Amino acid sequence: MAAREGSSSAAGKIAVVASVAVNLAWLATYIHRRYFGGNYGRSDGGEIATVEPSKGKPPVTEHSVVNLDHGDPTLYVEFWRGTGDRATIVIPGWQTMSYFSDLVGFCWFVEPTFEREVRRLHRLVGNAVVDGYHLLVGTGSTQLFQAALYALSPAQDGSPMSVVSPAPYYSSYPSVTNFLNSALYRWDGDANFFGGDTCIELVCSPNNPDGAIRKPVIKSESRKTIHDFAYYWPQYTPITEAGDHDIMLFTVSKCTGHAGTRLGWALVKDVEVAQKMVKFMELNTIGVSKDSQLRAAKIIKVVCDGYELSPPSEANRLFHFGQRKMKERWSRLRATVAASDIFSLPNEISGYCNFVKENVTSNPPFAWLRCHKDGVEDFEGFLREHKILTRGGPKFGVDEKVVRVSMLDTDEAFNMFMNRVASLK
Numbered sequence: 001m002a003a004r005e006g007s008s009s010a011a012g013k014i015a016v017v018a019s020v021a022v023n024l025a026w027l028a029t030y031i032h033r034r035y036f037g038g039n040y041g042r043s044d045g046g047e048i049a050t051v052e053p054s055k056g057k058p059p060v061t062e063h064s065v066v067n068l069d070h071g072d073p074t075l076y077v078e079f080w081r082g083t084g085d086r087a088t089i090v091i092p093g094w095q096t097m098s099y100f101s102d103l104v105g106f107c108w109f110v111e112p113t114f115e116r117e118v119r120r121l122h123r124l125v126g127n128a129v130v131d132g133y134h135l136l137v138g139t140g141s142t143q144l145f146q147a148a149l150y151a152l153s154p155a156q157d158g159s160p161m162s163v164v165s166p167a168p169y170y171s172s173y174p175s176v177t178n179f180l181n182s183a184l185y186r187w188d189g190d191a192n193f194f195g196g197d198t199c200i201e202l203v204c205s206p207n208n209p210d211g212a213i214r215k216p217v218i219k220s221e222s223r224k225t226i227h228d229f230a231y232y233w234p235q236y237t238p239i240t241e242a243g244d245h246d247i248m249l250f251t252v253s254k255c256t257g258h259a260g261t262r263l264g265w266a267l268v269k270d271v272e273v274a275q276k277m278v279k280f281m282e283l284n285t286i287g288v289s290k291d292s293q294l295r296a297a298k299i300i301k302v303v304c305d306g307y308e309l310s311p312p313s314e315a316n317r318l319f320h321f322g323q324r325k326m327k328e329r330w331s332r333l334r335a336t337v338a339a340s341d342i343f344s345l346p347n348e349i350s351g352y353c354n355f356v357k358e359n360v361t362s363n364p365p366f367a368w369l370r371c372h373k374d375g376v377e378d379f380e381g382f383l384r385e386h387k388i389l390t391r392g393g394p395k396f397g398v399d400e401k402v403v404r405v406s407m408l409d410t411d412e413a414f415n416m417f418m419n420r421v422a423s424l425k
């Protein structure tokens with residue numbers, strides 16, 4: 001009897017100890033996940049921690065403001081969630097430590113895998129010629145834009161180079177050009193009203209904000225160009241030709257949706273211009289994050305593999321996913337605008353796309369929405385009163401009765417915008 005009591009109390013103690021141990025293990029796992037993020041198990045028994053990123057903008061609710069001022073490309077989160085771990089990279093603590101990437105290549109801070117995948121992507125899509133071009137990487141194409149201004153300036157007589165673009169132009173062009181008060185270049189406004197010969201013309205095509213397909217408007221021999229091809233991708237516009245201009249800028253922000261990775265690239269024809277751009281990058285930030293380049297290389301590889309090595313389903317094909325989503329949004333917006341008496345949009349553009357091999361309509365990344373309602377002079381302010389944040393015409397060099405609305409945000413934000421806009425009379 002005593003022996004039975006002894007063994008049952010020992011069993012009870014073991015049960016309590018086991019339960020405490022299980023709870024402690026659970027707590028440790030919880031704390032680790034909560035503060036150090038999820039884990040990826042490894043076959044060698046170790047664990048690889050990923051960090052928990054910030055969440056970005058707050059979610060949209062029925063009463064909150066819908067912020068469609070920025071072209072924040074969160075539409076693409078759905079696609080990348082669907083790729084699971086295919087686009088995940090792991091960078092051990094001892095890697096990517098040196099400043100240098102490629103001491104034998106043209107540009108010492110370009111990661112060779114990034115360059116390889118970017119060239120592969122252009123060959124796949126057919127939107128730019130890559131053979132014979134120098135490839136540079138930047139912290140977003142915004143940094144490369146400044147590097148290009150630096151490389152093309154000043155004018156031959158030493159005076160500041162005029163920088164122009166036809167209105168409506170991307171709202172960052174004037175501010176980024178002028179913010180350091182450079183003696184090398186200065187913003188000179190709407191290219192359609194430029195009186196001189198020597199200038200840098202910014203050719204954004206498809207154009208931010210109105211989606212127009214653009215060619216340079218300045219005809220002079222001494223005009224230089226920077227082609228901003230942030231949106232020259234099949235989800236936004238038919239790919240009609242492979243760009244072969246002097247300087248072409250691209251960005252993962254609008255191609256794959258990875259704006260937070262802050263990576264852009266430039267294709268540059270002339271070696272001296274490319275060398276000056278490299279110089280700018282050295283002085284400005286001593287190169288570009290290798291971690292970001294490796295991540296972007298992996299993302300772009302997954303895009304290319306999705307077309308070249310995988311079954312042709314939308315889950316594998318980024319541009320088809322993007323095109324469908326954008327098309328759905330545009331047809332809803334066009335129907336709502338057609339049913340209203342007070343709004344209008346630019347006409348739809350269509351053309352044969354060499355990439356998808358069929359006729360497609362363009363789906364610009366922004367809606368350039370005009371208001372015809374009597375008494376509304378400041379359309380941006382009018383929409384703000386209805387809890388919709390947009391960017392008004394004056395920031396793009398035009399009048400106040402037009403605004404730019406991002407078409408790249410989450411479904412929740414877009415749906416809320418549609419509900420609110422449909423109710424405006």
Ligand SMILES: Cc1ncc(COP(=O)(O)O)c(C=O)c1O
Nearest residue numbers: 140141142170208230251253264
């Ligand atoms: C036309 C255009 N060019 C360049 C950029 C900047 O891109 P990044 O995020 O690579 O700096 C944007 C971003 O909205 C853009 O709309």
